[in-house]
């Protein structure tokens with residue numbers, strides 16, 4: 484609760500909006516990992532906002548973007564004028580095997596029965612991509628290397644230490660070919676955004692949301708269909724195309740996902756996201772910076788907060804407030820947030836106005 | 837070995853394990869026994885496993901010749917493209933078998 488309260492208080496302070504008329508809060512599994520429930524009411528109570536509408540959105544690791552979508556639609560409808568959107572997760576109270584098991588409940592029953600966890604599915608997707616498109620293990624390691632280089636500049640990041648390809652390739656194997664440094668950490672954290680009907684300097688230009696079949700074996704086609712559907716919807720909503728995007732925050736819960744996500748949201752052709760990584764295009768000085776915040780890998784992955792943390796990074800970049808990691812002259816930023824193992828994904832596009 | 841799968845007459849989808857309704861078009865699916873023979877699409881060896889399981893767990897995604905894909909565990913090292921057979925176990929999970 485303290486994490487949610489801190490993030491919410493900061494967002495309210497920074498917004499010049501003293502009163503909100505609704506609170507939407509998100510967490511994947513606060514009941515189990517943090518032993519706390521009824522988050523909406525609790526938050527209204529501690530923030531001195533008792534009386535306003537408050538509810539919780541749960542969409543596993545996509546909760547942050549899903550609750551921002553709910554807040555955006557609530558404001559667009561005219562029913563509410565100012566909505567406080569808050570997501571958070573307290574994940575380090577339990578031993579890691581317990582946390583991993585609780586997080587794995589988002590998978591299909593057939594996958595859970597085999598003893599599979601999120602990284603196991605990430606590993607199978609990684610191998611498929613590597614064999615199909617010629618991505619090498621060394622190039623894949625450049626994702627966490629880049630994440631840590633970016634995170635080292637972000638005062639809010641979980642890890643602020645640079646690593647090299649050798650560190651990644653010598654870290655313990657989790658699920659072949661993915662190693663510890665290919666996987667986002669277990670983090671505590673929260674993020675908050677105030678969505679208002681008033682004109683401000685940054686607008687939520689487009690939101691998109693899609694699902695796919697829950698079991699990996701039941702899915703068809705390349706990449707994550709849920710992201711592809713969400714991206715198409717968000718671009719249409721915003722009246723923009725991938726060419727308009729200046730930078731992106733993508734859901735790199737596993738290194739391979741950043742590459743697949745970058746293709747799914749249309750920034751690179753299928754099978755060529757890794758070439759852009761290798762060429763430095765997605766680095767902070769490249770043409771299409773991806774995860775300048777450090778991404779899930781380095782900024783951290785408190786599951787219920789992640790989507791909103793991505794949005795907060797984009798807002799700071801668009802406002803020129805990204806201390807130590809500011810990009811030059813950016814106007815349009817995109818976030819992509821995954822729920823489950825890629826089965827319930829969202830894309831949000833923001834624009835400086 | 838023979839496996840039970842479900843087929844959709846409307847979109848030709850094949851799912852294993854079988855489902856009552858097609859996730860794509862909501863039509864009722866038809867149950868059918870098919871051969872478990874197919875090809876490894878991808879695979880992994882899991883070294884960090886959840887509580888109640890022992891490492892390592894070898895698992896592969898098999899594209900069945902009869903259509904559809906099934907995720908199954910294996911007692912031997914897998915390779916992409918390997919021809920294998922799949923059997924259904926009593927607990928409803930699947931296991932990959934060698935083909936000579």
Ligand SMILES: [Zn+2]
Nearest residue numbers: 844847858861
């Ligand atoms: Zn169908």
